[in-house]
Each structure stands twice: as C-alpha cells, then as structure tokens.
Amino acid sequence: MDGKTFLTALEKNNSKLIQQIYTENFFTVKTFIVQNKGNHEDAEDIFQKALLQIAARLKRENFEIKQSFGGFLYTVCKNLWRRELNKRKNRVTNNEVVEQVSDEQESALSYIELKKQELFIEKLGMLSENCKSILSLFFAKLSYAEMLERTEYNSETVIRQRVFKCKKKLTDLVRGDHRYLKLKV
Incomplete structure (x- = not known):
C-alpha cells in the first residue's frame, strides 16, 4: 500500500x-x-x-x-x-540531578x-543523475575503491573530487533555501 x-x-x-x-x-x-x-x-x-x-x-x-x-x-x-x-x-548518575x-x-x-x-x-x-548516483554510494558508506568498481570513473581521486563537488552542490542548494535558517537549531 x-x-x-x-x-x-x-x-x-x-x-x-x-x-x-x-x-x-x-x-x-x-x-x-x-x-x-x-x-x-x-x-x-x-x-x-x-x-x-x-x-x-x-x-x-x-x-x-x-x-x-x-x-x-x-x-x-x-x-x-x-x-x-x-x-x-x-544522563547524570547523580540521583539529585534529573534531566x-x-x-x-x-x-x-x-x-x-x-x-x-x-x-x-x-x-x-534537484541534483544531476550522476551526483545522485555518486552521493547514494557515498551515503551508503562504500569505500572509494568500492565506488570505483561500481562506476565508470578512472581513479579513486576522480571519485573523491566528484563526491566533494556533489556534496558542495547539495550543501549550497540546502543552505540557499529560505527554510534552512528556520530549521537550523
């Protein structure tokens, strides 16, 4: 359902x-x-x-x-x-202080x-399909070596750079939204 x-x-x-x-x-x-x-x-x-x-x-x-x-x-x-x-x-173990x-x-x-x-x-x-794919592998906590096996990139260095750029783009999109400041606690 x-x-x-x-x-x-x-x-x-x-x-x-x-x-x-x-x-x-x-x-x-x-x-x-x-x-x-x-x-x-x-x-x-x-x-x-x-x-x-x-x-x-x-x-x-x-x-x-x-x-x-x-x-x-x-x-x-x-x-x-x-x-x-x-x-x-x-939590404090002192019996007198209770939060x-x-x-x-x-x-x-x-x-x-x-x-x-x-x-x-x-x-x-809102990200490109490539960024979504790379970040989903990154968020799944795959190593860069494992990410290399699952993608068509040539080296771990290229994947690191791609992850960095995609994370930056995502961060910029989130922080650029007017709702971000309201949710920041």
Whole structure:
C-alpha cells in the first residue's frame, strides 16, 4: 500500500491498517535498535512513539510522503532512537540531578528533523543523475575503491573530487533555501 493510505489509517485510527504497518515495518526497526544497543522493549517504545508523532503531525498540518511509508517511518524511528541514545549517554548518575525532556520538546525536535529530512531529499532530487548516483554510494558508506568498481570513473581521486563537488552542490542548494535558517537549531 502507498504512504497516503497509511497516513489516512493513522489519522482515522484504523486499527486493521495500523496492524499492517506493524507487520510490515516493526521487524526492520527492531533489528536496527537491537543492533544499536537496544532491546525489544526499546524497539516497541520507539515504534509507538514514531507512529504517535506522525499522527500528531498529521493533525497539525497536511503533508505527504514522497518516499515509501516504510522508509519514512524507519527514518523517524532511527532519529528517535539516536536521540534516546544521546539522552542515555548524557544522563547524570547523580540521583539529585534529573534531566527531563517534555513530550512537547521531544515532538518539536522530531518535527524539525522530519522537515530537515524533507528539505534534504527535495534538494537531493534537484541534483544531476550522476551526483545522485555518486552521493547514494557515498551515503551508503562504500569505500572509494568500492565506488570505483561500481562506476565508470578512472581513479579513486576522480571519485573523491566528484563526491566533494556533489556534496558542495547539495550543501549550497540546502543552505540557499529560505527554510534552512528556520530549521537550523
């Protein structure tokens, strides 16, 4: 099913389709969280929090997902989990000092991250096919040697230069957008 169907399911609280969202997406999210210092309960909490944040965002504004719903949900979960790991890392063990982050603040941070992701994806789409291809290999954390095998370039040096130029072009596009300064936190 498409992203619009799942967004409508969240908005209307359609339990059958929400169950399908769990069935199709939870395992991937759980795998990521377990591989990154979490457990099954952490994965359930993050998955639920992500669905609630998407539903809350739908109530605030009408938006559409330009990628797959599963990919969008995975990214939201990944961002939430990274933030949770940072909170755990920064938590003070002194029992007298307790740092609390409100749900509103957590929701606001997630909203900003989603907007940043949307801006990034939009600007990435404006690049040439060559830049999109090179950057997708770069973002997949392939080594320059592996990138050389998958492209028609002559040397790793040429690939490094191409990655640098494409990243610069993407950065310029993002920073040149009026929304960038509003999202910079």
